[in-house]
Amino acid sequence: MESIIKRIESEIASYVPKGGTEETGIVRATGDGIAEIDGLDNAIMTEMVLFDPTFDRTLEEALKDAAPIYGLVLNLEEDGVRAVILGDASKVFEGMLVRRVGRLLSIPVGDSLVGRVVNPLGEPVDGKGPTGVKDIRPIEREAYGVIDRAPVNTPLHSGIKAIDAMTPIGRGQRQLIIGDRGTGKTTIAIDTILNQKSEDTATRPICVYVAIGQKESKTAKIVAQLAEAGAMDYTIVVTAPASSPAAFQFLAPFAGATIAEHFMEQGKDALVIYDDLSKQAVAYRQMSLLLRRPPGREAYPGDIFYLHSRLLERAAKLSKEKGGGSITALPIIETQENDVSAYIPTNVISITDGQIFLETDLFNKGLRPAMNVGISVSRVGSAAQTKAMKKVSGKIKLELAQFRELEAFMQFSSDLDADTKKRIDAGQRMTEMLKQPNGKPLPFEMQAAVIFAATNGYFDTFTPSETAAAEERLQDFLRRGGTGVLEKIRTSREIAEETEKELRELLDSFVERST
Amino acid sequence: MEKVYAEALERSVLKGGDEGQLFAGLMRHLKAVGRLKLLPGILRELRARQSRLAKLAPSVEVASTAEKAVALKEAKAAGIEAADAVVNDALISGWRGRSGAQLVDRSGKQALIEIYRNIVTK
Numbered sequence: 182m183e184s185i186i187k188r189i190e191s192e193i194a195s196y197v198p199k200g201g202t203e204e205t206g207i208v209r210a211t212g213d214g215i216a217e218i219d220g221l222d223n224a225i226m227t228e229m230v231l232f233d234p235t236f237d238r239t240l241e242e243a244l245k246d247a248a249p250i251y252g253l254v255l256n257l258e259e260d261g262v263r264a265v266i267l268g269d270a271s272k273v274f275e276g277m278l279v280r281r282v283g284r285l286l287s288i289p290v291g292d293s294l295v296g297r298v299v300n301p302l303g304e305p306v307d308g309k310g311p312t313g314v315k316d317i318r319p320i321e322r323e324a325y326g327v328i329d330r331a332p333v334n335t336p337l338h339s340g341i342k343a344i345d346a347m348t349p350i351g352r353g354q355r356q357l358i359i360g361d362r363g364t365g366k367t368t369i370a371i372d373t374i375l376n377q378k379s380e381d382t383a384t385r386p387i388c389v390y391v392a393i394g395q396k397e398s399k400t401a402k403i404v405a406q407l408a409e410a411g412a413m414d415y416t417i418v419v420t421a422p423a424s425s426p427a428a429f430q431f432l433a434p435f436a437g438a439t440i441a442e443h444f445m446e447q448g449k450d451a452l453v454i455y456d457d458l459s460k461q462a463v464a465y466r467q468m469s470l471l472l473r474r475p476p477g478r479e480a481y482p483g484d485i486f487y488l489h490s491r492l493l494e495r496a497a498k499l500s501k502e503k504g505g506g507s508i509t510a511l512p513i514i515e516t517q518e519n520d521v522s523a524y525i526p527t528n529v530i531s532i533t534d535g536q537i538f539l540e541t542d543l544f545n546k547g548l549r550p551a552m553n554v555g556i557s558v559s560r561v562g563s564a565a566q567t568k569a570m571k572k573v574s575g576k577i578k579l580e581l582a583q584f585r586e587l588e589a590f591m592q593f594s595s596d597l598d599a600d601t602k603k604r605i606d607a608g609q610r611m612t613e614m615l616k617q618p619n620g621k622p623l624p625f626e627m628q629a630a631v632i633f634a635a636t637n638g639y640f641d642t643f644t645p646s647e648t649a650a651a652e653e654r655l656q657d658f659l660r661r662g663g664t665g666v667l668e669k670i671r672t673s674r675e676i677a678e679e680t681e682k683e684l685r686e687l688l689d690s691f692v693e694r695s696t
Numbered sequence: 697m698e699k700v701y702a703e704a705l706e707r708s709v710l711k712g713g714d715e716g717q718l719f720a721g722l723m724r725h726l727k728a729v730g731r732l733k734l735l736p737g738i739l740r741e742l743r744a745r746q747s748r749l750a751k752l753a754p755s756v757e758v759a760s761t762a763e764k765a766v767a768l769k770e771a772k773a774a775g776i777e778a779a780d781a782v783v784n785d786a787l788i789s790g791w792r793g794r795s796g797a798q799l800v801d802r803s804g805k806q807a808l809i810e811i812y813r814n815i816v817t818k
Contacts, residue, residue, distance in 0.1 A: 193811060202774055202799070203799050205794070207748070247813060247816075
């Protein structure tokens with residue numbers, strides 16, 4: 182009690198009335214989360230405004246509900262401005278006083294956000310109290326230029342064999358995860374976060390998961406999964422659920438990028454997952470139509486490409502002079518009927534540095550991750566792939582492509598020559614080996630060892646249907662008896678001649694025991 | 697369409713056009729193009745614009761009659777030239793004035809709300 186009295190006394194003693202001139206406006210009309218405002222002559226784009234509910238009330242009434250409602254100026258017009266309401270729009274009424282805040286929309290960022298769940302305004306929504314961060318950053322900013330950037334050269338392991346082997350991701354890269362609903366897009370993103378636990382704490386990226394337009398139950402499940410695996414120790418969740426206003430869903434990815442930039446500028450690595458940008462595009466379309474901006478293709482506004490390009494350009498690998506930090510972005514796009522040639526998918530495909538394309542048919546066949554190897558690419562990731570992974574995964578893509586061709590042929594022909602049969606078996610084994618259950622990412626050294634075994638014929642003694650079980654046994658075997666070899670691969674990031682010899686000996690002994 | 701006519705009338709008046717002539721011209725035009733039915737809509741739009749202008753017109757509010765003289769003087773110094781001050785006891789003390797987009801709030805109520813917000817948000 183004493184401390185409360187002292188706090189109030191000090192607050193009163195230190196209060197200096199502003200009393201200066203401020204620029205205000207009056208709400209002319211409001212509806213659908215948009216307010217038309219008279220006045221605010223000098224307002225600027227994306228400036229914050231404050232809808233003041235206290236102005237026309239008595240002190241007693243005002244204190245009952247003194248929380249300000251923020252708005253974001255998005256249209257500057259001849260006779261006023263239009264702003265989206267970032268809060269309870271039902272509390273905004275015609276004639277309400279609107280004050281300029283004097284800064285662009287900004288959110289608080291800081292190290293103490295790690296482990297927290299926040300909304301796009303940086304306000305905690307996990308019931309754990311204030312975040313305690315004081316730094317404020319504008320959520321819109323220009324991306325770093327060419328001079329400030331360095332080439333992508335460090336891998337970011339997803340822990341998923343198919344991805345790390347065939348479409349590797351580098352720190353600072355933008356890799357799109359695209360596919361129909363229910364094909365495992367979020368699973369790949371979450372597994373990538375979970376896999377960072379196997380990274381050294383010094384090089385472990387801070388992960389930011391941005392949930393846009395998701396069901397709250399889904400986000401809660403993801404947060405619980407991350408917390409259970411200990412991944413919330415290095416993760417921040419930004420959530421704009423389906424029930425939140427369109428403005429929140431539009432802002433959430435920018436808030437995520439702003440938080441990640443805080444860490445990048447400290448020289449750290451950050452990983453941001455935007456789940457998903459299709460919903461952000463839909464939210465932006467809704468806002469734009471309500472703001473009476475002219476609709477274009479599929480009723481999206483003309484600047485929908487710029488919306489995504491300016492967001493994804495903020496992913497970067499900074500030069501040493503700038504601290505060497507990075508932001509890796511994994512945007513997710515949901516397609517309809519596997520149509521990658523729709524408006525938003527083509528836009529985001531052209532912006533990103535590669536894509537992981539997931540297919541419903543493959544998913545239903547039990548191939549998980551349901552990655553279509555043929556059209557999934559990583560344009561810069563191979564430069565960041567470790568020597569070990571490069572060495573073992575070189576042939577996989579080609580072998581799988583050949584297998585897919587033969588697989589189609591196999592359906593029409595029952596009499597196959599020995600060579601073709603051998604190739605098909607090898608392809609089936611490879612496919613089985615690349616299957617991976619969700620929530621079980623593999624550290625890169627284990628992936629390298631397993632893929633080495635597969636590409637060097639160590640699974641040839643098993644039938645394709647036995648391969649998955651054999652692979653599990655091999656992992657157990659290596660965990661128990663091969664820690665030395667795994668450690669060497671992990672630290673040197675390559676499979677040197679000596680290590681290869683030891684690994685081959687281990688694999689020979691595994692095959693011997695298994696047969 | 698009503699909005700466009702109302703906007704055109706307002707602009708012409710603000711430019712110093714004669715209101716009688718403008719009205720006659722408008723009626724002639726509406727009759728000629730067969731749009732007389734727009735008249736109630738134009739009236740509604742003009743009223744809305746008038747009330748909007750009234751809200752943005754210079755005004756000063758004071759907490760008590762005793763503060764009127766000081767308030768009007770301070771408001772003038774701040775660039776708000778109102779003919780008279782209205783008593784609004786919800787202000788508790790001091791005054792506040794508005795002119796267009798400009799607001800000066802030196803009331804006790806605003807000070808108390810700011811202190812309250814500072815305490816509850818820290």
